[in-house]
Amino acid sequence: MRYSRTALRVSNRVSASKRIGEGVRAMKRIGENPSGHWKGITLGRIRSSRVFVLPLVLIGLLLAIGLAVSAQPYPVTVTITGDATDPSVVGQAYSVDFEVRITPVDTLSPWGTVTVSDGTGGTCTKTLTTEYYPNGWGSWCNLTSTSAGTKTITATFVPYDGNFTGGSDTETHVVNRAATSTVVTSSGSPSVVGQPVTFTATISPTSPGGGTPTGMVAFYAGTTLLGSASSASTNVMSFVTDQLSVGTHAITAEYAGNDDYVDSTSSSITQEVTKRLTTTVVFCADTPLIVQNTATCTVTVIDISPGTPSVPTGSVSVSVAPSGDGTLTHASHPLTADDGGQFTFTYKPTDGDNTPHVISASYNGDGSHLASSGDFSQAIVKRALDMEMTLAPTTAYVLQPVSITVHMEDDTTEGTPDSLSGLEIVLDNGGKSGTFSDDTPTLNSSGNCTVTYTPGAGDAGSSSAITTITASYEGSEVYAAKQLSQQLTVQLRPTLTTVEFNKTEGIYVYEPATFTVTVVDTAGTASDPVSPEGSITISAEKTFYGGTRGVSYSSDSTPDDYTHVWNYDYLWTALIAEGADYDVVTATYTPNDGIHLPSEGRYGKGVNRRPTEVTITCVAGTPTGFTVLAQVAEKAGVPGILSIPLGDFVMLVGEDLSETDVGDAPLASIDIVTELPIVSPTILYSPSDFIHVKSPGTPAEPCTKIIDTSGGGDGTTGGACADGCGSGG
Structure with a gap:
């Protein structure tokens, strides 16, 4: 029980040592202050001379020194007067009351320290150094025991100086084991199969207990012991396990207790354990796969959850999109532990219209692994x-x-x-x-x-x-x-153009003729008829002297697949040359069929004026000459169109034989004056129509002049006689 604490007051009393000290100090002050006043201390109201004060001080000092030399330490008695909360529990603080007394009773106050211990490491102290408690003092301190059992409590006094002796006292005290509570926690829920999970149990003493419970903790999943953990130094103990199966587990921790702490069991916590995560990886060709070429593909199912991975088992199915564009082996495969989560298959694309081909693999999971799927986009190229x-x-x-x-x-x-x-x-x-x-x-x-x-x-x-x-x-x-x-x-196909007349010999003016222009495809074989189409251009007359020529188209035809014939009428109506000339007929073929090349052909044709003949008839004689009838006509049998010759009749007269117009053709009566009695005149037809040829004419019989013979002679002067003439008249 707790006693009342009453301090014993000490009035105006000091220890011998203290008296000595004060005496010495008083002496010193007197020396310093002969007026009789101490600094801070006045000896009553005494007013005396130095003669009386100094001897008294010396006497007091000697008495004090004598007493100090003869003093012995005061004996001290320590008494434990009570210990509250008996019994207590481990870690619980309890109060120990004690008294320190001087024996015999004195008014002095013992200064020093009291240390209370339970003999097993638990201590508490109390110290007094300044307060004054006559004949001793009483106090307490709180002691905490860290182990259970019956403790011997000892209170020991150690004095402050040598004026007091030490002392001690003992008392028994019962310390019981402290009650505990246990809390279990998980490093993480949910976890996956095979993932290490740390369960931690924290054991705490329940009030009023304290300290650190140590020992062993057992961990349970339901009623199944998972394992245990122990510690000699901490109240937090952990256990790691990766053996929990898929499902929901009630986890508890049971603290076994020890010599100082009572056992306890935690409330349960829920640990969810799920299947392990997987990822499915598909890989075929890292370069584009050619149609009709076979690639070996790999499906790998990988355990990706924390902790020690395990080999997934179960079935894997493989598909390709778009469907029907290729063939694969092992569209499904049962994974076994020996496969190591991997298997291969082959794929051969048969259609490259759609790219890429997406190859997908689906893993259906097993008792420890979740399902997953993956795909691979395989680029496809067609065959070259x-x-x-x-x-x-x-x-x-x-x-x-x-x-x-x-x-x-x-x-x-x-x-x-x-x-x-x-x-x-x-x-x-x-x-x-x-x-x-x-x-x-x-x-x-x-x-x-x-x-x-x-x-x-x-x-x-x-x-x-x-x-x-x-x-x-x-x-x-x-x-x-x-x-x-x-x-x-x-x-363009080459052509040959030729010109052919219906008559091979020359022709006369006004003799109608025809010619053909033949254009022949000379390229050879053709898929279709290639008779040249287009136009023919006939060149203008091409003679030396010129003339008038008429050419007119009459018809055309295609006698075969390679030939085109154009027909033309050809007629000269005037020829400048007096007799004959040479005409070059040029035919130019200009195609318009987009098939042929142009070409040109020529033909040289002799052209003649129409031949004539002149008939001279002696009509009558005259005294001065005679009269003839001149007539010109075309020769009989000349082909062509008959044409009346036009022009002049002329005679060659004078020594220079110059032509003298004597009449107009085609018929003229001409009087010829001559001295000769008989003349066979030559009269020339000179055409002016560019049609006919010049021609001369003489009478069939000479023309006879009428001779006047009445005067004799032949009626001439004889000047015209050329042969057999006499010298007479």
Whole structure:
């Protein structure tokens, strides 16, 4: 029980040592202050001379020194007067009351320290150094025991100086084990199968207990012991386990207690354990996969949860989108532990129209692993083709058949080539008018196709032009598109133009004639009739002297597929040359069919004036001469249109034989004056119509002059006699 604490007051009493000290100090002050006043201390109201004061002080000092030399330490008695809360529990603070007394009773106050211990490490202290408590003092301190059992409590006094003795006292005190509470926590919930989970138990003493409970803790999942943990120094103990199965577990911690603490069991906590996370990885080819080539693909199911990974088992299914565009092996596979979460399959794309092909793998999970899926976008490329195209010939005339052969081969080394039979080739001529025998031929089993191309009208331009032949393969689900072009030189077809007259000999003015202009295609074989179409231009007359010529178209025809004939009428109506000239007929063919080249032909034709004959008839004689009748006409049998000769009759007179107009053709009566009795005159027809030829005429019989013989002689002077003339008159 707790006693009342009453201090014993000590009035105006000091220890011997203290008296000695005060005496010494008093002496010193007297020496310093002969007036009888001490600094801070006045000896009553005494007023005396130095003679009386000094001896008294000396006497007091000697008495004090004597007493100090003869004094012994005062004995001290320590008594434990009570200990509250008995029994207590470990870690609980309890009060220990004690008294320190001087024996025999004295009014002095013992200064010093009291230390209370329980003998097993628990202590508390109380110290007195300044207060004055007559004949001793009483106090207490709080003691805490850290172990259970019956303790011997000892209170020990240690004096402040040598004026007092030490002392001690004992008392028994019962300390019981402290009650505890246990709390368990988890490092994380939910966790996954195989993931290490740390369960931590914290054991705390319940009030009024204290300290640090140590020992062993057992951890349970329901009623199943998971494991235990122990510590000799801390009240926090942990246990790590990765053996929890999938599900919900009630976790508790049971503290076993020890010599100082009572056992306790925690409330349960819920630990959710789920399946482990997985990821499914699909990988095929890191480069584009060629159609009809096989790739080996890998599916890997990976445990990605924290903790020690485990090998996923279960089934995996594989699919490809778009479906039907390829073939795969092992569309499903049962994973076993020996597979290590991985298996392979093959995939061969058969259709490259859609890219990429998305290859998906779905893992359905197992007892410890969650399902997952993954996919891989596999780039797909079509197979390549090599294309060749030949043209025979490479230079052709319009409408000349050209053989085109296209050959294709699989140009991809990887995988299996597909059949080329039936692949369609599209042929194009760049918009020219030529035609293909088949502009969408298909390849045979050897990868070939042959067609005929015929260049069309206009494809050669004005003479020659390039036609670009393009062969295109538009692609399939297996093969990529391919295109190739070749140039074909297309030329206009050559022609030969000839001019032929219906008469091989020369012709007369006004003799109607015909000629034909024949234009022949000389290029050779053609796919269609190539009779040249166009126009014929006949040149103007081409003679040395000129004249008037008429040419008129009469008709034309195409006697065969390569020939065109134009017919013309040909007639001269005037010829400047007095007799004959030479006409060059030039026919120029100008095509308008876009097929042929122009050409030109010539023909030289002799042209003659129409022959004439002059008839001279002696009509009558006159005394001065005679009269003749001159008549000109065309010669009989001259082909052509008869024409009346026009012009003049002339005679050659004088020594220079100059022509003298004597009449107009075609008929004239001409009086001829002559001295000769008989004359056979020559009269010349001189045409003025550019139609007829000059011609002379004489009478069949000489013309006779009328002679006046009445005077004798022949009526002449004889001046005209040229032979057999006498010298007379």
